[in-house]
Amino acid sequence: MNIGLTGGIATGKSTVSSLLVKKGAMLVDADAIAREVMLPGHPVLAAVAEFFGQGILQEDGTLDRKKLGNIVFDDKEALKALNDISHPEIRKEIRKQMMELETAYPERLVVVDIPLLYESGLQSMFEEVWVVYAPRDVQKERLMKRDLLSIGQAEARLQSQMDIEQKKSSADRVIDNSHSLEVTEQQVNECWLQMRLI
Numbered sequence: 001m002n003i004g005l006t007g008g009i010a011t012g013k014s015t016v017s018s019l020l021v022k023k024g025a026m027l028v029d030a031d032a033i034a035r036e037v038m039l040p041g042h043p044v045l046a047a048v049a050e051f052f053g054q055g056i057l058q059e060d061g062t063l064d065r066k067k068l069g070n071i072v073f074d075d076k077e078a079l080k081a082l083n084d085i086s087h088p089e090i091r092k093e094i095r096k097q098m099m100e101l102e103t104a105y106p107e108r109l110v111v112v113d114i115p116l117l118y119e120s121g122l123q124s125m126f127e128e129v130w131v132v133y134a135p136r137d138v139q140k141e142r143l144m145k146r147d148l149l150s151i152g153q154a155e156a157r158l159q160s161q162m163d164i165e166q167k168k169s170s171a172d173r174v175i176d177n178s179h180s181l182e183v184t185e186q187q188v189n190e191c192w193l194q195m196r197l198i
């Protein structure tokens with residue numbers, strides 16, 4: 001059994017996936033995979049540095065994430081180029097980890113946390129898609145606070161993704177994370193029970 005877990009930037013996907021793991025789910029984390037392909041020595045990082053220039057690397061050869069983020073979230077063409085270079089490898093690794101976990105743990109729920117699930121059209125990979133929701137102004141506020149971004153930087157990142165209301169209306173289940181963590185945990189428990197009955 002599997003679900004795709006998505007939402008917007010900073011709506012609380014990691015928060016919800018941690019709660020699901022605490023209940024016994026197995027997790028595939030697309031953001032973690034995206035970080036692995038950007039490590040020194042990986043062909044994806046080499047291709048990214050070739051396209052954007054060696055200036056996006058730090059002295060020790062690691063990616064300057066802040067610098068690349070500032071370039072791509074302000075420039076649609078640059079973001080598309082980064083996605084075209086990195087997403088095929090990220091998708092391949094997501095599929096691989098998902099299959100490995102489903103084979104090794106057939107009784108467990110496999111949760112695949114993918115921020116860009118709808119943007120990449122990956123709905124059909126999953127039995128259900130759950131969206132972690134928070135309204136745009138809450139999302140923006142949490143993003144600025146967590147990543148120490150200015151209003152302009154936060155707006156640019158939000159602008160680079162599908163609107164959260166659109167994701168919400170496409171979801172099989174919605175977990176509303178605009179209130180306290182207790183309220184979120186109650187909804188996670190309900191979704192967990194319902195999934196167990198299927």
Ligand SMILES: CC(C)(COP(=O)(O)OP(=O)(O)OC[C@H]1O[C@@H](n2cnc3c(N)ncnc32)[C@H](O)[C@@H]1O)[C@@H](O)C(=O)NCCC(=O)NCCS
Pocket residue numbers: 008009010030031034038064065066068069072079082083086090114115116160161
């Ligand atoms: C541009 C990069 C270097 C910025 O790094 P940074 O450490 O600032 O952000 P981080 O990777 O933690 O991402 C935070 C959030 O930004 C959003 N985001 C990241 N990449 C993208 C993208 N290509 N398009 C839209 N939103 C994105 C996601 O909601 C993600 O959860 C990095 O995000 C990256 O390598 N992106 C390309 C790979 C990717 O698409 N990853 C996200 C989906 S798997």
Ligand SMILES: Nc1ncnc2c1ncn2[C@@H]1O[C@H](COP(=O)(O)OP(=O)(O)OP(=O)(O)O)[C@@H](O)[C@H]1O
Pocket residue numbers: 007008009010011012013014015016031115142143146177178179180181184
């Ligand atoms: N219910 C809540 N109330 C207040 N703050 C919250 C709540 N849920 C999450 N947060 C905070 O909001 C921020 C975003 O949450 P989280 O990192 O879980 O989101 P995310 O969707 O995984 O983000 P991203 O996709 O950008 O990595 C974090 O700083 C987190 O501590």
